[in-house]
Amino acid sequence: MKEFCLSGDGNIVVSAVFEGSRPNLSELSGKEQEDAMRKVKEGKDIQVIDELPWWSNGAGFTNKRRTRLYLFNTATKTVTAVTDPLFQVTGFRLSPCRGYLVYFGFEFLHTEEKMTGLYLYSLATGESRTLLAPVYAIAQADFLNDSTIIFSGSDQKTYGFYTNPWFYTVEIGSGKLAVLAEYDCNVSNVILADCRLGGGITFKTYEGSLFFTGVVNHDCYLNKLDANGEITHVVQEEGGVDCFDVGQKGIIFIGMMGQRLQELYFFDKERNGITRITSFNEELYTNYYVAKPQPLSFTETDGFTIDGWVLLPFEYEPQKKYPAILFIHGGPKGAFGTVFFNDLQYLAGQGYFVLFCNPRGSEGKGNAFAAIRGNYGTFDYDNLMQFVDLCIEKYPAIDSGRLGVTGGSYGGFMTNWIIGHTDRFKAAVSERSIASWISFIGLSDIGISFGEDQMDANIWSGPEKIWRQSPLRYADKAKTPTLFIHSDQDYRCCIPEGYQMFTALKRFGVETRMCVFRGECHDLSRSGKPIHRVRRLQEIAKWFDDRLK
Template sequence: MQRYHPTEITIAYLGYDDKVQTYQISQLYTMDTDGSNKQAIELNLNRSISSIHWDKDGQGLYFMYDDKGNTKIGHTTLDGETSVVANNVGGTTVARPYGGGSFSVSENGTIAYNETTPYYPAELATTSRNQNERTKLTGLNDALLDYRELGQVEEIWYEASVDGRQIQGWIVKPPNFDPDKKYPLIVENHGGPISNYGDRFSPEIQLYASAGYVVFYPNPRGSTGYGEEFGNLLYHDYPGNDYHDVMDGVETMLEKGYIDEDNLFVTGGSAGGTMTSWMVGKTDQFDAAAVIKPVMNWISKTLTADNYYGYANYRYPGQPWENFEEYWENSPVSLVGNIETPTMVMVGTDDLRTPPSEAKQLYSALKVRDIETAYVEMPGASHFIANRPSQLIDKVNNIIAWFERYRTDK
């Protein structure tokens, strides 16, 4: 990104000095066009930033970042003085409540961006750096959402039993929720694991709620938007204490009084599928599980997937053949002998990130052990398994159908 002045051109860019760890936040730098005069702009945010744009005067930059499950647009001067310009950016990610969205800056300083809440997907909104008001320009989904009752979304914080850290999560309750009744619970684990869920629209989670489930989705340690140290807690420990963070959230949900402890279910995709398979290998508390596009074996995953370069040393010490024991001990397949939970496994046939061979390891092991299981392939789907609306509906329908087989409160 370049800043134009009559006498100079300055380039702004993002990067970091690689420490060889699981998670590092991106830094903002400037330099001259010949590569000289490199300078880091210290933002003091302790958050990764993206999508940098020069402001209209060339004296500062706009950027996006995630903070505690909410995507924001910020501004910084070249001296590192930051301010928040807009909240609730996103709504462009299909299915689950991940971050996303984009923004642009006009010549007069007006900022146009995607805005979302848990109750509507991306709409177009405008704001500016020098005013605290925003204008929502579109209501593209009003014709549908005005005639639907969505599940109410509630933010919660709870204490991690491991070290007392505060863990953030969200609850979605079924439409027409009655606090005097008991509801089945679905725990939805996010992927990444270097990513985050938040207060964003999610058709997938709303569909689970509409089927009569309370849905809980947490941001355990390793999630982004809470600083580099929190995100890097999975370094050489994944899956690790993030499992306890999720289970602490389950206990918090049970304490609320409206969850039926005899109808507990768990699912998640990618790293969320890895966590789901790890959870049922650690506890028999859940009545059924749906493991979506998981990593089951870090040795085979590292040597077959399209992002093999991100694991050796960054995730675990050494290459798989140099550190077989640690790769194996952190692989959910090492726990498959403990699993008693009926478990459905799902993957896209064209998934290069978590290839079908990973999912088949879980399915085959459960078949050998006579544990109730099912294997679902999504034809033509990549790792983004719900890329098309039909794939999203198939995914949700299969998960709900599997859970309904083991739900006992009907």
């Protein structure tokens, strides 16, 4: 079970995982059931795949696995399926009158679809009807009232996979579709941090308005969209609102404000003020060094402002010289902010300047700023190098002869790219990276949907364009000692990406090492086993310490 809610008749609406590759044992009995169970056990070491993608990061092999909607009758203890076996439900909401469900998703027959449809289910009649065919990638939907549905969706036409969604309404009776508000930010919190736990509501209607989270520059605000299409910022503090709920007196939310880890806050509508309710981890702020991000921004050649920050090393003395590490975020359409980020704080605590910024391709400044399709390793790389130059200029205590670079996912891609294009860094750590977009497209759980889109080409019609944007092509020019960290169950940036870069550097005589974490996925640094997360930090620190100190 993934989510549930109570319907108007006291029954329960449930979204749950359905294994379409296994027999339905509840429909069998006696010898038939025993035979079916025996065949399942006999085939437990065999995996058949016949669709794309066939696996998912953090979930393993997912062939024929779907999220379906069900109704559980509390009186008869029976379950009724709302959606078909191969329909993938990506979200649902119950109407204010509790008589209808709106759900969105797509029929997943052979290849996962990019676009999702919007559907209405009557709890009284047990029938579904299509409100909107799959022409938008719908991120969220809710009932604005009993007759109108609001959703955020993107047609992905202009900027591809990462096109920011607009807000639309659909009239339930007529099916009339209308644009309520054009929006040029992501409708979620993509301010990156490695210390969050769990999740919650990020999109909810209340008294005829929609409340939602969204990143503006490098903070995640809580916003309100009214019935006239006007968007206002309700909570716009430094940091980020992770999730919330709204009621008559105000809004309660979980957020990371300033340099604090997640806390519970209350926004009082009457006095228009915020009160922090909890005080977790006080020992961290009083007994340990927590570096405050020092802002440092510049305007690049195309007129975009690049926001960045510097963390000062522990026991910093301006007259001394210190090594510095450039830390590159993932995404690429994520964003750094000023929230607490353990990896960054750890390196600052080890005596390093830590440099981090949001180059082009990042979230928070609109579609045009985030657009790097077909141009990976161009102006994003230039922005990062310009930022390092600026940091060295503004902080003379940085020893330009002792620079390191690191990052994971897109940050790992860029680390791989950097070592093939400059030798200014004396040590590098590349995590869960990409070596070749050709192998990424063929292996990753988002290879077709994301990889082809971001390369603006496919392997067969544009192999040279893809190879040109692949770090492996330039690995023969690398000279930087590089540590590769990868997880064997990473199905997003699969482990062959790390192996290929490691092999290339060994082939050309560059000092290199690879550390593989078994049983972990792409999210090792955020949700891996504690013992593995500690070992990972030890590997990173030792690699840099041995070469930069």
